[in-house]
Amino acid sequence: MNLITRLAAALFALLGLAASLVTISLVTGGLPPERLSALDALVGRIHSLPTLGTQAVLGVVAGAGVVLILSLLILYLQVTRRRGEGPMYLLREDSLGTFRIRKDAIAAIARHVGGEISGVEEVICTAAQNESGDLVLTCRLQLRPVVDLVAAGRRFQETVKATVEEKTGLSVAQVDLETGYVRRRAAREGRRVVN
């Protein structure tokens, strides 16, 4: 979806949001119709809404509520980043075109490989490129309490670097780690884990 389409959808969602909020405010009495006198030509019919019966009011509020939720959903989808639209790293370029890979895909490989290393409980990774174009992975590890932090960190770095290079063909310059121990699970299962 290009930028113009996305902006149009966001604008549509905002209009829907505003219309539904105004409708709900009018029928529930939160907004006096006199306040909308400037828009008489456009919304003259709305003035009759406060005289509706209870069931009709509930129907209008429910309808406006649905529009409100849909508008919020559309707005959320337009604002958040989509899969496939993140930064891409060039893997190869030749006369027949390019091979690129998303940053998230590289991070996912690192996370998967790192998560299988003994003693590692949780991993969060991000990928970036340095000035020379090499990959820099930054990972946050949660280790089991009985694990030697330095040794596990070293093992993680070596394994992740080797695997990411093998799978992607990119050169990994650094694997930066931020490590910590899992606290809550320590008491429950920490003593049972042998590494």
Next chain:
Amino acid sequence: MSDMKGKTFLTNEVVNQIAGFAARTVSGVHRLGKANLIDRIKGGKAMDAGMKAEVGAEEVAFDIDLIVTYGHPVQEVAENLRIAISTQVKTMLARNVVECNINVIGVHFEDDEEPAPEAPAPRVK
């Protein structure tokens, strides 16, 4: 001998479908493009999802979004995909693929998949 004249037009959709079908035969290709809501409802994979073809009278160019299966070298999968698509398009449409840009937008891990339901017990011994 027939002297009938006419033109055959190819829509982008057909070219996308042919390329999408070729892609399915490549090892390491999990799927093309992201799974959208309609695909999920249908329970299948659209054959031309993730493909954008530009079709000329003699040549074709592609932009492809790819999700690879974990364990396969990404560049090897992309290269095999490019070869498979070029070959199939050349064979079926008699057009050369002059450009094929492949964007790896995700990695699929086998353990992400839901376990297959157990086979029902046989009714006969």
